[in-house]
Amino acid sequence: MKPVKDANSAGIVARDALQSDSAAAAQPEESSAPASITTDVLPSDAAIDFDVPALPTEMLLEMYRKAVTIRLMENALLAAAEEGQIGGAMHTAIGHEANAIGAAFALRKGDYITCTYRGHHHGLAWGMDPGRAIAEVMGRSDGFAKGKGGSMHFVSPEHGMMGANGIVAAQVPHAAGLALASHLRGEDRVAITFFGDGALFQGVMHETFNIAAKWKLPLIFYCENNRYSEMTPIWRTSSIEDIFLFPRSYGMATMQIDGNDVEVVHAAVSLAAERARAGSGPTFIEGITYRLAGHMAGDLETYRPPEEVEKQEAYGPLAVLRAKLKSRGVDEESIAGIDEEVDDLVDEAVAFAEKSPWPDAAETYRDVFVEAATGDA
Amino acid sequence: MRRTTYIQAINEALREEMQRDEDVFLIGEDIGHYGGLFRVTRNLLDEFGEKRVLDTPISEQAFMGMALGAATVGMRPVVELMYMDFTLVAADQIFNQIAKYRYMTGGLLKVPLVIRGQQGGGKRYGSQHSQSIESLYAHFPGIRVVAPATPYDAKGLLKTAIRDDNPVAFLEHKMLYFTRGEAPPPDEEYLIPLGKANVKRVGTDVTIATFSFCLLEALEAAEIVEEQHGISCEVVDLRTVEPMDTETVWESVAKTGRLLAVHESYANCGVGAELVARAYEEAPELLRAPARRLGMAPVSIPVSRVLEEEALPWKEEIVATVLEMARR
Numbered sequence: 253m254k255p256v257k258d259a260n261s262a263g264i265v266a267r268d269a270l271q272s273d274s275a276a277a278a279q280p281e282e283s284s285a286p287a288s289i290t291t292d293v294l295p296s297d298a299a300i301d302f303d304v305p306a307l308p309t310e311m312l313l314e315m316y317r318k319a320v321t322i323r324l325m326e327n328a329l330l331a332a333a334e335e336g337q338i339g340g341a342m343h344t345a346i347g348h349e350a351n352a353i354g355a356a357f358a359l360r361k362g363d364y365i366t367c368t369y370r371g372h373h374h375g376l377a378w379g380m381d382p383g384r385a386i387a388e389v390m391g392r393s394d395g396f397a398k399g400k401g402g403s404m405h406f407v408s409p410e411h412g413m414m415g416a417n418g419i420v421a422a423q424v425p426h427a428a429g430l431a432l433a434s435h436l437r438g439e440d441r442v443a444i445t446f447f448g449d450g451a452l453f454q455g456v457m458h459e460t461f462n463i464a465a466k467w468k469l470p471l472i473f474y475c476e477n478n479r480y481s482e483m484t485p486i487w488r489t490s491s492i493e494d495i496f497l498f499p500r501s502y503g504m505a506t507m508q509i510d511g512n513d514v515e516v517v518h519a520a521v522s523l524a525a526e527r528a529r530a531g532s533g534p535t536f537i538e539g540i541t542y543r544l545a546g547h548m549a550g551d552l553e554t555y556r557p558p559e560e561v562e563k564q565e566a567y568g569p570l571a572v573l574r575a576k577l578k579s580r581g582v583d584e585e586s587i588a589g590i591d592e593e594v595d596d597l598v599d600e601a602v603a604f605a606e607k608s609p610w611p612d613a614a615e616t617y618r619d620v621f622v623e624a625a626t627g628d629a
Numbered sequence: 630m631r632r633t634t635y636i637q638a639i640n641e642a643l644r645e646e647m648q649r650d651e652d653v654f655l656i657g658e659d660i661g662h663y664g665g666l667f668r669v670t671r672n673l674l675d676e677f678g679e680k681r682v683l684d685t686p687i688s689e690q691a692f693m694g695m696a697l698g699a700a701t702v703g704m705r706p707v708v709e710l711m712y713m714d715f716t717l718v719a720a721d722q723i724f725n726q727i728a729k730y731r732y733m734t735g736g737l738l739k740v741p742l743v744i745r746g747q748q749g750g751g752k753r754y755g756s757q758h759s760q761s762i763e764s765l766y767a768h769f770p771g772i773r774v775v776a777p778a779t780p781y782d783a784k785g786l787l788k789t790a791i792r793d794d795n796p797v798a799f800l801e802h803k804m805l806y807f808t809r810g811e812a813p814p815p816d817e818e819y820l821i822p823l824g825k826a827n828v829k830r831v832g833t834d835v836t837i838a839t840f841s842f843c844l845l846e847a848l849e850a851a852e853i854v855e856e857q858h859g860i861s862c863e864v865v866d867l868r869t870v871e872p873m874d875t876e877t878v879w880e881s882v883a884k885t886g887r888l889l890a891v892h893e894s895y896a897n898c899g900v901g902a903e904l905v906a907r908a909y910e911e912a913p914e915l916l917r918a919p920a921r922r923l924g925m926a927p928v929s930i931p932v933s934r935v936l937e938e939e940a941l942p943w944k945e946e947i948v949a950t951v952l953e954m955a956r957r
Contacts, residue, residue, distance in 0.1 A: 364702075425697070429699040430701070443698075459691030463685065463688060463692070
């Protein structure tokens with residue numbers, strides 16, 4: 253529990269700051285919601301202690317580049333949505349970057365991931381090309397799914413990305429099935445599945461906790477706890493606010509970590525993957541993070557005061573990464589240089605997507621069934 | 630030829646496919662140590678072990694979703710639903726996920742799995758354990774739907790379903806489980822392609838297109854109207870609901886000029902309504918009398934034997950409908 257117990261951790265400071273803000277702003281005086289979330293009540297024997305080793309500066313630079321790419325792509329997508337270039341529901345991961353990047357760098361090629369419809373950052377962290385990703389969101393033919401899946405269905409099997417999902421928690425058993433396949437075949441692949449705090453109250457989540465724990469599947473449950481289930485804070489929907497308590501009751505090892513710190517996430521996921529590969533079964537990681545943009549493009553965000561978001565910016569993944577780089581002696585100019593390079597790269601990606609042709613109308617009718625179906629895979 | 634039961638035929642199909650392909654595994658409730666509520670999977674745990682026959686908790690959504698996940702990397706899960714009614718418990722995973730996964734991923738992934746189990750009325754299990762659910766499966770693009778009526782077809786079709794790269798709903802019927810029929814011995818392998826109907830009785834006056842347990846009822850009804858009224862029915866077993874072999878049905882209707890579709894799921898918005906609609910769209914010139922459909926009455930299935938028989942579209946209703954049609 254070291255990363256969240258540490259009073260100097262940016263993540264936990266942010267968490268307390270948030271709680272006092274949103275509680276003051278949104279709760280009636282007699283509300284039974286707690287005034288602050290405490291993390292020191294956890295039974296220490298059920299929580300996993302782990303060290304957070306310092307990652308090489310080169311890797312942090314790579315992670316920073318990735319984080320900025322995600323941030324700028326999401327900003328570009330929001331702009332494109334405002335221009336009317338993107339239809340439907342689009343959920344950006346602004347503020348969530350470190351959860352995806354820390355995990356992606358901790359896992360191996362050949363491992364599997366599934367995630368929620370807030371999955372752009374996972375796609376990019378796992379190696380998907382930003383141009384093709386934007387094309388997919390725009391419904392163009394160069395999208396990974398030829399424009400059929402869009403923002404909510406990022407998929408790229410060559411990167412181990414086995415699908416984002418539009419139904420809350422539906423992707424969780426898929427990852428358990430991928431872990432099961434690995435287990436049945438005697439492989440050492442692990443699967444990781446990402447979901448939000450809102451997914452904790454779907455039945456299939458609990459069904460999967462139980463099976464994964466009982467069968468000791470090589471699976472990592474990663475909850476990106478951004479404190480809002482769509483537009484509703486958890487204290488409005490559950491008597492239990494410490495999410496990791498649910499999986500713990502199924503007999504699973506759990507961690508509650510600062511999800512805005514790539515090094516913490518990397519260390520936690522590395523440990524969980526090690527346990528999974530060793531046959532010790534699933535691990536549940538609750539990454540405390542914060543969604544700095546709306547639930548979806550067009551969200552009015554009436555459920556939180558703007559000051560809360562401003563305050564959280566200072567504890568966000570980019571701020572944390574920049575501080576780390578500076579402490580390693582990376583100067584402002586080098587960081588700004590990366591920002592500029594990525595800015596150009598994202599501009600190019602948008603241009604690529606905008607130039608990508610619309611799918612052929614005949615594409616509508618393809619991929620319903622595998623044709624010439626009978627035979628071995 | 631050897632005679633065997635419908636249950637034994639399915640058990641053999643599972644065993645043979647598991648022997649042939651290591652990626653085939655079974656997953657479901659009480660299928661391993663107990664051998665399945667209806668003993669369809671008996672002895673398979675002993676032969677293949679716990680990594681091939683997986684007993685799950687009562688968690689239909691999770692194990693259905695897990696089957697999807699495993700299938701996307703080339704495993705071939707065969708999921709048993711203890712009662713096909715539980716399709717509705719796992720509906721998100723089946724209809725929102727499994728049926729759509731290939732399409733939503735632009736063809737990057739495929740989902741070669743089979744969802745199998747028994748359905749149907751006749752055993753007084755009541756409203757939540759007697760439904761026939763083929764129309765629901767057939768409504769959603771992306772899932773094949775198979776509903777065999779004989780041991781021979783059950784074995785040949787299940788083996789094909791397991792080898793198919795698409796998700797397949799394989800609908801068995803509890804009233805068929807202990808029926809017997811001819812089937813080659815296990816060492817004589819055969820496969821039956823999906824989407825091929827089978828003319829089970831040749832006739833000249835009325836075509837009855839049906840599948841699953843209703844086939845047996847239709848064949849008996851055909852004997853009755855022949856003996857008592859001199860009306861000759863041709864009975865076509867569709868065997869597969871999706872894809873539906875309308876060609877074979879139209880060939881029959883070309884002779885008889887009359888089409889009656891019969892099945893145990895609801896007549897309303899059912900497979901029969903679909904077949905009749907297609908007849909009017911694709912082959913109206915063949916119809917000398919209005920095409921008809923017969924299905925479950927629009928009620929939940931009651932437990933009382935008398936009420937259940939009233940609600941199900943069985944022999945007597947088929948006879949009555951054929952007589953009405955033949956008079957026109």
